[in-house]
Amino acid sequence: MNIWQYQPKPGTPLYKVVENYLRDQINGGELSPGDLIPSEPQLAERLNVSGGTVKKAIENLVHENLLYRHQGKGTYVSRIDFNNSLFKFFTYGNPSGNPVRIHKETPTRELRQGSEKICQRLNVPTHTELLYIERIGYRDDKPVLIEKCWWIADMVRGLEKEEVHIPDLLYAVVVDQFNLPIIRSEESLTAEAANLSTSKVLEVEPGAPLVVLHRTTYSRDNTPVEFRITRGRPDSFSYRTEIR
Amino acid sequence: MNIWQYQPKPGTPLYKVVENYLRDQINGGELSPGDLIPSEPQLAERLNVSGGTVKKAIENLVHENLLYRHQGKGTYVSRIDFNNSLFKFFTYGNPSGNPVRIHKETPTRELRQGSEKICQRLNVPTHTELLYIERIGYRDDKPVLIEKCWWIADMVRGLEKEEVHIPDLLYAVVVDQFNLPIIRSEESLTAEAANLSTSKVLEVEPGAPLVVLHRTTYSRDNTPVEFRITRGRPDSFSYRTEIR
DNA sequence: TAGTGGTCTAGACCACTCC
DNA sequence: GAGTGGTCTAGACCACTAA
Numbered sequence: 001m002n003i004w005q006y007q008p009k010p011g012t013p014l015y016k017v018v019e020n021y022l023r024d025q026i027n028g029g030e031l032s033p034g035d036l037i038p039s040e041p042q043l044a045e046r047l048n049v050s051g052g053t054v055k056k057a058i059e060n061l062v063h064e065n066l067l068y069r070h071q072g073k074g075t076y077v078s079r080i081d082f083n084n085s086l087f088k089f090f091t092y093g094n095p096s097g098n099p100v101r102i103h104k105e106t107p108t109r110e111l112r113q114g115s116e117k118i119c120q121r122l123n124v125p126t127h128t129e130l131l132y133i134e135r136i137g138y139r140d141d142k143p144v145l146i147e148k149c150w151w152i153a154d155m156v157r158g159l160e161k162e163e164v165h166i167p168d169l170l171y172a173v174v175v176d177q178f179n180l181p182i183i184r185s186e187e188s189l190t191a192e193a194a195n196l197s198t199s200k201v202l203e204v205e206p207g208a209p210l211v212v213l214h215r216t217t218y219s220r221d222n223t224p225v226e227f228r229i230t231r232g233r234p235d236s237f238s239y240r241t242e243i244r
Numbered sequence: 245m246n247i248w249q250y251q252p253k254p255g256t257p258l259y260k261v262v263e264n265y266l267r268d269q270i271n272g273g274e275l276s277p278g279d280l281i282p283s284e285p286q287l288a289e290r291l292n293v294s295g296g297t298v299k300k301a302i303e304n305l306v307h308e309n310l311l312y313r314h315q316g317k318g319t320y321v322s323r324i325d326f327n328n329s330l331f332k333f334f335t336y337g338n339p340s341g342n343p344v345r346i347h348k349e350t351p352t353r354e355l356r357q358g359s360e361k362i363c364q365r366l367n368v369p370t371h372t373e374l375l376y377i378e379r380i381g382y383r384d385d386k387p388v389l390i391e392k393c394w395w396i397a398d399m400v401r402g403l404e405k406e407e408v409h410i411p412d413l414l415y416a417v418v419v420d421q422f423n424l425p426i427i428r429s430e431e432s433l434t435a436e437a438a439n440l441s442t443s444k445v446l447e448v449e450p451g452a453p454l455v456v457l458h459r460t461t462y463s464r465d466n467t468p469v470e471f472r473i474t475r476g477r478p479d480s481f482s483y484r485t486e487i488r
Numbered sequence: 489t490a491g492t493g494g495t496c497t498a499g500a501c502c503a504c505t506c507c
Numbered sequence: 508g509a510g511t512g513g514t515c516t517a518g519a520c521c522a523c524t525a526a
Contacts, residue, residue, distance in 0.1 A: 013495060039511060050497045055512085063307065065488060071512045072504035084487045184488040191435035191453040191478035209435040209453030234435035239483075243328045244309060244428040257514060283492060294516045299493085315493045316523035 014049050018057035021047065026066065026077055029220055032181060033079040037067065040075075080182050082171065086189050086213055089239040090137070090145055090232050100139050104147070104168045108134035111153055111160050118150050121216060121227040129153040131160050133170070136201060137232075145232035146201050155180055155225050171217075180225065185217045191234070202233055211237045258293050262301035265291065270310065270321055273464055276425060277323040281311065284319075324426050326415065330433050330457055333483040334381070334389055334476050344383050348391070348412045352378035355397055355404050362394050365460060365471040373397040375404050377414070380445060381476070389476035390445050399424055399469050415461075424469065429461045435478070446477055455481045 025031040038046065043054045058075055061067040065084075069075045082088075091100050114122070114130040122128070130150045137145040149170070151159065156178050158164060166173060174180050192212050199206040213230040269275040282290065287298045302319055305311040313319045326332075335344050358366070358374040366372070374394045381389040393414070395403065400422050402408060410417060418424050436456050443450040457474040 015495080041511090052498080053496060056495090058512095069512060070505085072506080072510080074505095074511060078488070080488055082487065086483075086485060184486060187485050187487065189483040189485075190481050191455050193453050205451075207449075207451055209437050211435045237434055239330075239433040241330060241431050241433075242428060243326065243431065244322070244324055259514080285492090296517080297515060300514090302493095313493060314524085316491080316525080318492060318524095 015053050015057040015060070018043070018047060018049060018054055019060055022057065022061060023066070027183075027220070031077050033077050033183075035077045036074045037077060080171075080184060082169065082185075085185070085215075086187050086239060087215075087230060090211075090230075090237050091139075102137040102139050102144065102168070104135045104137045106133060106135050106166050108132065109160060109162075109166070114150060118227055122150065122152055122224045124152060131156060133166070135166075135170075139236060143202050144236045145230055146198060147228060147230045149226055149228040151226045152224075155219070174225075180219055182225075183218050183220060183222075185215055187213055187215045189213050189239070192231075194231070198231055202231070204233060209234055259297050259301040259304070262287070262291060262293060262298055263304055266301065266305060267310070271427075271464070275321050277321050277427075279321045280318045281321065324415075324428060326413065326429075329429070329459070330431050330483060331459075331474060334455075334474075334481050335383075346381040346383050346388065346412070348379045348381045350377060350379050350410050352376065353404060353406075353410070358394060362471055366394065366396055366468045368396060375400055377410070379410075379414075383480060387446050388480045389474055390442060391472060391474045393470055393472040395470045396468075399463070418469075425463055426469075427462050427464060427466075429459055431457055431459045433457050433483070436475075438475070442475055446475070448477060453478055 040054045044051045112132045113127040116126045119126045131153045133149040135147040193207045194210050210231045211234050215228045217226040219225045284298045288295045356376045357371045360370045363370045375397045377393040379391040437451045454475045455478050459472045461470040463469045
C-alpha cells in the first residue's frame with residue numbers, strides 16, 4: 001500500500017494523510033456505517049506509519065464522530081445519529097424537563113411529480129418522480145408537529161406501498177429494507193407563521209408562530225435522497241447551547 | 245507540587261488529572277482569559293508527568309475551546325467567543341449569504357428593581373437593583389431585533405451613566421472598564437408571537453412570529469451577571485447545522 | 489539562538505473482549 | 508491466551524516566534 005497517493009499536498013502531516021485514507025474508504029463505500037475497521041497495528045503496517053500516528057488519526061476521526069472505539073473489540077464506522085438533530089428539541093418544553101417521546105402517524109403517502117423548488121433541493125430535474133410522505137407528531141395525544149418529506153422515488157422503490165410499515169424513525173426502514181445507506185444530513189432552523197391548513201392540524205390560530213426545520217439527507221457520494229420540512233409548535237421547542 | 249491532590253477518584257488517568265489541575269487554575273482565577281499558561285516542559289516538571297501526558301491534556305482542553313495554542317509562543321486561556329452565539333444567525337438571510345453587520349442603538353438604560361422572574365434567572369433575591377438596558381439592532385437601517393438586558397447593578401456600578409459609551413459588543417466594556425471577567429454564557433432559542441410594542445419596533449404585525457433567544461451570562465464561580473432576551477424577525481434568522 | 493508547540497517514532501504496561 | 512484499544516513514557520527532529 002502506497003500511502004502517498006492519499007497525500008493531497010506536500011507538507012501534510014502523516015496523521016492527516018491517514019485520516020484522509022480512512023475518510024476515502026468510508027465515503028467511497030469500502031467501509032460502511034457499522035463496519036469494523038482494521039486494527040491499529042494492521043493500519044500502521046499497511047500504511048507504513050507508526051502506531052502512534054494511526055492512533056492520533058483515529059482519535060481525530062472519533063472526535064468528529066466519524067468513528068467510535070470499543071476497547072477490546074475494535075474501531076467501527078459510526079452510524080448517523082439523529083439524536084444530534086435539532087428535531088430532538090421538540091421533545092423539550094414539558095415542566096419536568098425530561099425528554100418526552102413523540103409518536104408519529106402517517107396520513108399521506110403517495111408518488112408525485114416534484115415541484116421545481118423541491119427538485120432543486122434534491123438536485124434532480126424538475127418533475128422527477130418523488131415519494132411524498134406527510135406525518136404528524138403527537139405528544140400526549142396532542143399534535144405538536146407536522147412533517148413533509150420528499151424522497152427520490154427510484155431510491156426507495158416500494159416504500160409507497162401501504163404494506164410497508166413506517167416506524168417513528170423512517171430512516172431505519174430505508175437503511176435496512178431498501179439498502180440505501182444514510183451518510184449525513186444538513187438542517188436549518190427558523191420561524192414562520194402558520195398557514196390555514198397547518199394551523200388546523202396543529203390546533204393553533206392561523207398566523208401563529210411556528211418553528212420550522214428544513215432537512216436534506218444524503219446518501220453515498222453526497223447524493224441527496226430526501227428533503228423534509230418539519231413545522232412545530234414553539235411551546236414544545238427549545239434549543240439550548242453553551243458559549244465559552 | 246503534589247499532583248495527586250487533583251485526582252478526584254483513584255483510577256483517573258494522569259492526563260485527566262492534568263486537565264483538572266488546569267481547569268481548577270482557570271475557574272479559580274489563578275489563570276484568566278488571555279493569560280499565557282506555563283509551557284509544556286514546565287507543567288510536566290511541576291506535575292511530575294511526562295511531556296506527552298501534558299500534551300494530551302492540553303490537546304483535550306484546546307478541543308473544548310478552553311485553551312488555544314500558538315506555535316512558537318505558547319498556550320493561552322481562551323476568551324469567551326460570542327461568535328459562537330446563536331445570535332450570529334441573525335446576520336444570515338440576505339440573498340448573497342454573506343454575514344451582514346448589525347448596528348445597535350441603546351434607547352433605554354436605567355436602574356430598576358428586578359422582577360421575581362428576572363431575579364430568579366440571575367439567582368438573586370427579588371427586587372435586587374438591576375441595570376436595565378434596551379437595545380435595537382438594525383440591518384441596512386431596518387430594525388431586525390430588540391434586546392432587553394438585565395445586569396446585576398452592583399457588578400457594573402457606573403455603567404448606568406450616560407457618559408459611558410456602549411459599543412455594539414457590550415461585553416467589551418464590562419470586561420475592560422468594570423474588570424468583570426466574562427467566563428461563559430448559556431443560550432436557549434425558541435419562537436413566539438410579537439406583542440404590540442415589539443411589533444411596532446420591529447415593524448411587523450402584532451402576533452407575527454419572532455425568533456427568541458434567552459441568554460444568561462456568567463462570571464467567575466458560575467455567578468450569573470446578566471440575563472438577556474433577544475427577539476428578532478425570523479426572515480433575518482436561519483440556523484444551520486450538520487448531522488453525521 | 490533559545491524556547492515554544494507540532495510531528496513522529498518505539499516500546500512498555502494495562503484493561504477489556506472473546507474464544 | 509491472543510488481540511484489541513487505553514495510558515504513559517522518552518526522545519528525536521521540525522517549524523515558528525521573539526530577542
